[in-house]
Amino acid sequence: LRNKGFEAAGITLKFRDSNFKTVTRSISPETPTAVTDHIFEEALRLLKRTSYRTGMLVRLVGVTASRLVPAGAGRQGELFEVEKDQRLKRADHAVDDIRRRFGMKMVKRGALVGSSMGKKSREQGEK
Numbered sequence: 001l002r003n004k005g006f007e008a009a010g011i012t013l014k015f016r017d018s019n020f021k022t023v024t025r026s027i028s029p030e031t032p033t034a035v036t037d038h039i040f041e042e043a044l045r046l047l048k049r050t051s052y053r054t055g056m057l058v059r060l061v062g063v064t065a066s067r068l069v070p071a072g073a074g075r076q077g078e079l080f081e082v083e084k085d086q087r088l089k090r091a092d093h094a095v096d097d098i099r100r101r102f103g104m105k106m107v108k109r110g111a112l113v114g115s116s117m118g119k120k121s122r123e124q125g126e127k
Helices: 037-049 080-102 118-127
Strands: 004-019 022-025 057-068
Touching: 004 037, 022 037, 037 057, 037 080
Parallel strands: none
Antiparallel strands: 004 022, 004 057
16 A cells, blocks of 8 residues: 555445454545554544454454555645654554565564454464
8 A cells, every 4th residue: 555655535344253244344544544453543433333252252353445546635634633644653663674676574563462353363374
């Protein structure tokens, strides 16, 4: 998305529970985005609109960026939001660059360190 110079004007979450019940939810952010934190927040908001509950067995969770537009097209916002977005974009670009140069496993979100997702990733990397 960022690598190709696009932002998402739509975000879709696909959720499938252990009984194979599949639910799809979509949202249109106020402004198109390619910022990881923004997409993650929207995906969590969509997940709350499904049957998911903590501890529930899950078969699939997928997030799709859609209705792509050129990056920065028609963006306006308040000064502090624009500054925050710029910091998030710089962080995303730094992570993208590190992953491009050294591989996907070289950087991960701090929230994953010590989590079951982080452990699973580490175990897979050791094979």
